Amino acid sequence: MSKMQQGTELAEEVQQSVEEAWPLFVSFLKKKQARVTQARKIVLAQVFARHDHFCADDLASELSSGPNHVSRGTVYRTLALMEEAGFVRVIRDTDVHAHYEHTFNHPVHEHMICDVCGEFIEFSDDKLIQRITQACSLHNFKERTHRIVVFGVCGACRKV
């Protein structure tokens, strides 16, 4: 329940993630013979500075001005790299524009999305995953990843 955490704790956790992630991203880039640039460092830092879910456009807006300026195009390009490197995951369920979520230091989980407030509720269930694995072997399908989303109304919104 990261929401209940105190600001300080959250900030520490975030900083820790960036510090762990950056060297890994550097090796990823080197392996790919791509370059280690300022812009890429800034985007990565900003991704980890954000909450768990964010959209590309918001991120681009945040970086469109100020000392850490990175252009919109580069933000999108870097986000694609980060996805390839396995730091973030794209979500295209609710809206036309893509949402992203961290996958680094963040265990696999599924989502419930509230129709009313749009809140993402995370949950996980080992038995659920087991059923998926079974279904795959039954259909001779080799799973790479999966995505489970439940749409409906959350408890808070039903009280109102």
Add this chain to the structure above:
Amino acid sequence: MSKMQQGTELAEEVQQSVEEAWPLFVSFLKKKQARVTQARKIVLAQVFARHDHFCADDLASELSSGPNHVSRGTVYRTLALMEEAGFVRVIRDTDVHAHYEHTFNHPVHEHMICDVCGEFIEFSDDKLIQRITQACSLHNFKERTHRIVVFGVCGACRKV
């Protein structure tokens, strides 16, 4: 399964669906105080004439010329109505542009999508659904619908 069917059988099944669906769509429209128009009938028929999965743009292209001409805008508008009426379901997993699938005369099912050939494999599993229901009550979440997709490589593509 439907792929193995003979053309005739498939055609009959399709025609049956349209004939059942149209009157239902008419009552839906009347209840909504909307109008029963030619364009809407054509779009509905074309939706059922298509395979199980299709995208809005393809449908619009098919109807952009010929005797059953319906404009692109109207196709999108009608598709939204049909979704509201519960005949089709939107899928936004693979690509930027939305895919649709029939939900009329078609039991609830989940998908596996092959990374290589893009094929949709349908599967269903009652126990899987049960776990979802449980997770929802655990989180005090009222489910409206859900969506499960597994990404990976299908058996056929791994043989090549």
Add this chain to the structure above:
DNA sequence: ATTACTGCAAAGCATTTGCAAATGC
């Protein structure tokens, strides 16, 4: 020095929308 990356602005693409003409009720 060479080659990749960035910024910018322009292009793309699916989808939506405004408005005059057409159609259903």
Add this chain to the structure above:
DNA sequence: GCATTTGCAAATGCTTTGCAGTAAT
């Protein structure tokens, strides 16, 4: 006859891309 729908084309909004300049190796 009146209100809703349609067709068309223009607009929208997110995302991608071409190109000239800039930075990393």
